[in-house]
Amino acid sequence: MSRTVLISGGNRGIGLAVARAFAADGDKVAVTHRGGGAPDGLFGVECDVTDEESVKRAVAEVEAQFGAVEVLVANAGITRDGLLPMMSEEDFGAVLDTNVMGAFRLAKHATGGMLRKRWGRLVFMSSVMGTLGSPGQTNYAASKSGLTGLARSLAWELGARKITSNVVTPGLIETDMIEHVTDARRAELIGNTPLRRTGTAAEVAEVVRFLASDAASFVTGAVVPVSGGIGMGH
16 A cells, blocks of 8 residues: 655655655655755655754645655754864754754654554664764764664654664765765775675665565664675674
8 A cells, every 4th residue: 555655855865765766666755855846756845854843844744745654764864074173062963953853853743643543664764884983973973873772762662553663774875975985985984895885875775665664564673784794793
């Protein structure tokens, strides 16, 4: 059956690949954006995940268009890199506000319909850097690590209503998010990846689609790496 799927930051990169995968399955897909609109074939809602009222309005708009959200993919995220001595509290806080608080706000307002239906899927997009850490990314790594605690707590809170909550941790994926990575750093990361290559957004999307499916009905509180093996065992 066609489900209502909401993907934050689903207008580009990994989020767009996830949106396309769900749409190909016949789901009713909505993506959030910051004013740039949605790609053709997808329903777009303007949303600032750092503003609770904006999130609340966006969820209400999706529900009015498609019905209650049944699958939420909290994908929106930012980076503001810098070494610790030069990193401002503003840059540290902004990344946590978007990456962690944004995911919290979306889950808070999107799970109402799931609770009424007694069924739902939450997928939080983290990163292997949340466990490995990365120089110049104390804020980003802290935010991505925080998503695990959020998702696992929600797994406990919502599990009795048949709502699962899981985390996907991509490695080095070819999107515009890694355009700033230097050649030396890219070579280092690939050298630490057993498959010796970068991944694609489509490969991440396939794992998200699985976690949102009935095939993953007994999977919750999991942290699933899509990383080519970098950081295995964490």
